[in-house]
Amino acid sequence: MNSKFRALTFILFMAFLRPALSQSVENAWVRRPLPGMKLTGAYMVIKNDTNKDISLLEIQGPDAEYYEIHTHENIDGVMKMRQLKKLKIPAMDKVMLKPKSFHIMLIQIKKGRLTKQAKKTELTLIFDNKVKLTTETKLSKGPL
Amino acid sequence: MTTVLAVAIGGAVAILKLQWHKRNDPTHGKSPYSHMGGDFKLQHKSGTYTLEKLKGKPSLLYFGFTSCPDICPMALSSLMRNLDRIDPAIHKKINKVFISVDYKRDDNEKVSEYVNHFASDIIGLSGTKKEIEKVTKNYGVYFSFEEMKDSKLEYTVDHTSRFFLLNSRGGLVASFTDLKNDPLFKEQLLKELP
Numbered sequence: 509m510n511s512k513f514r515a516l517t518f519i520l521f522m523a524f525l526r527p528a529l530s531q532s533v534e535n536a537w538v539r540r541p542l543p544g545m546k547l548t549g550a551y552m553v554i555k556n557d558t559n560k561d562i563s564l565l566e567i568q569g570p571d572a573e574y575y576e577i578h579t580h581e582n583i584d585g586v587m588k589m590r591q592l593k594k595l596k597i598p599a600m601d602k603v604m605l606k607p608k609s610f611h612i613m614l615i616q617i618k619k620g621r622l623t624k625q626a627k628k629t630e631l632t633l634i635f636d637n638k639v640k641l642t643t644e645t646k647l648s649k650g651p652l
Numbered sequence: 653m654t655t656v657l658a659v660a661i662g663g664a665v666a667i668l669k670l671q672w673h674k675r676n677d678p679t680h681g682k683s684p685y686s687h688m689g690g691d692f693k694l695q696h697k698s699g700t701y702t703l704e705k706l707k708g709k710p711s712l713l714y715f716g717f718t719s720c721p722d723i724c725p726m727a728l729s730s731l732m733r734n735l736d737r738i739d740p741a742i743h744k745k746i747n748k749v750f751i752s753v754d755y756k757r758d759d760n761e762k763v764s765e766y767v768n769h770f771a772s773d774i775i776g777l778s779g780t781k782k783e784i785e786k787v788t789k790n791y792g793v794y795f796s797f798e799e800m801k802d803s804k805l806e807y808t809v810d811h812t813s814r815f816f817l818l819n820s821r822g823g824l825v826a827s828f829t830d831l832k833n834d835p836l837f838k839e840q841l842l843k844e845l846p
């Protein structure tokens with residue numbers, strides 16, 4: 509085997525070993541709704557380790573009739589909640605969904621869902637690059 | 653629309669005045685809040701509620717709405733937590749009041765039920781359009797119903813997120829946005845206690 513061929517094989521081998529570029533969801537949690545409340549928020553970190561910008565387009569889950577992407581803006585002490593059509597996660601970057609900021613809004617929570625007994629649930633995030641991620645989601649009172 | 657605008661302008665003017673006072677009159681003369689606040693007429697599940705009923709103890713007022721997803725719940729739990737931190741026995745010495753500006757969806761029973769999830773001694777008040785417009789204007793609180801065209805929520809309520817401290821005579825003496833990190837919160841509150 510000549511040395512050129514060996515070098516090429518080595519490069520190909522390394523390329524194969526390199527972890528796949530990907531996107532992921534971490535630390536997902538849903539605020540346990542107050543009894544009788546029909547809406548709540550879901551929060552998480554969305555990581556984009558690919559070299560292309562991606563956008564979150566849609567969320568699905570078993571607990572509510574509707575899932576929407578929202579943001580909160582604090583303008584001179586006035587809190588304004590607004591709906592977003594999509595949430596962009598730039599290449600090699602991450603976006604934090606957290607209280608008082610970006611969040612997923614669960615609207616018309618279904619009967620018997622997200623009750624005091626529930627410990628966890630799940631969310632499925634659908635992106636514009638056709639990737640679909642399902643993440644286990646804790647229920648919590650939120651950071652105090 | 654014009655009333656919302658009037659409230660908005662009223663609120664902006666109040667805040668500007670406040671800042672002007674802070675800058676020009678830090679120690680002398682009347683409190684920058686002396687021209688704000690004042691009497692109100694609102695609804696409690698037990699009946700009409702006025703400022704008169706709060707007198708005798710200092711009060712903390714917060715304006716919000718019950719279908720508020722995280723700002724209002726966080727404000728109320730922050731209020732409870734930060735009072736506990738000062739002194740768990742302080743709750744008996746003050747009034748905690750939550751006023752819903754969402755006169756379209758919240759009535760006194762709904763507000764009472766809502767605040768009860770945080771503590772049984774929070775006073776939950778609602779009001780008619782007129783009553784809410786008046787009290788928010790007097791306290792320099794901005795609120796506005798905003799249509800959410802593509803959302804199943806249909807509308808949301810933009811609102812000032814701020815705590816107002818009244819002395820035991822019902823006079824507005826201070827306001828705070830961040831109870832945890834504003835050292836004046838504890839200081840001013842303790843000053844109003846006997």
Ligand SMILES: [Cu+2]
Nearest residue numbers: 578589613721
């Ligand atoms: Cu929202």
